[in-house]
Amino acid sequence: MRHLNLPFYCSVLLLSIIGCSDGKEDIPPENAESQTCFSGKSLKKVKSQKGTIYYDAYEKRFAVYVTIPGTFDSQDVGFLCDNLDILKKDNLSITFTGKYHSYLEGRKPPVGGQKYYFLDIQKFKILTGQ
Numbered sequence: 001m002r003h004l005n006l007p008f009y010c011s012v013l014l015l016s017i018i019g020c021s022d023g024k025e026d027i028p029p030e031n032a033e034s035q036t037c038f039s040g041k042s043l044k045k046v047k048s049q050k051g052t053i054y055y056d057a058y059e060k061r062f063a064v065y066v067t068i069p070g071t072f073d074s075q076d077v078g079f080l081c082d083n084l085d086i087l088k089k090d091n092l093s094i095t096f097t098g099k100y101h102s103y104l105e106g107r108k109p110p111v112g113g114q115k116y117y118f119l120d121i122q123k124f125k126i127l128t129g130q
Contacts (some may be wrong), residue, residue, distance in 0.1 A: 037118050038083035040102030050127075051078070053092040058110050062088045064096065064119055076100065077087040077109065078119025086126075 029101035051064040061079050076104065078100055080087060098101040 038101050038120050042099050042101055043117065044099070044100045046100070047097045048095050049097070050093070050095050053080075053087055053089060053094065055088075055090050059107070060117075064094065064121075070102045071113070074111040075114045076117060077114050077118045079103070080121070081118050082121060084121065084124075087121075087124065094124050095127060096116065096121050096124040098124075 047065075051066040053062055053064050055061070055081055056077065056079070059079065063080060064102045065076045065077045066078070068076065078098075098111040098119055100117040102118055103118055107116060109116050
């Protein structure tokens, strides 16, 4: 007859319950982009800033990633709100001038060192031959 290790099985059950998530915090609110894109406070302006565009699977939208000088892990992530379809390409390098606006309240990046913003791009140039 096998001896059951009750504390072990209770621990596994407890961890599986704690580890479960309803997934709601991973989904941006419906129509959040159109409702709040540039309605939030303008936090900072940039001119001739270099960044790279990537699709952010966590937020399910394209964003410009800008590395903060003097750091190795800090980034400003500016989500595109305009209908700039020409910019919605993964791994596209650009320089841009624009304004960062506050992002959706309560939405936090999954990676430490990143800050989320909505980005109002006023001028841009696609960089080629890098």
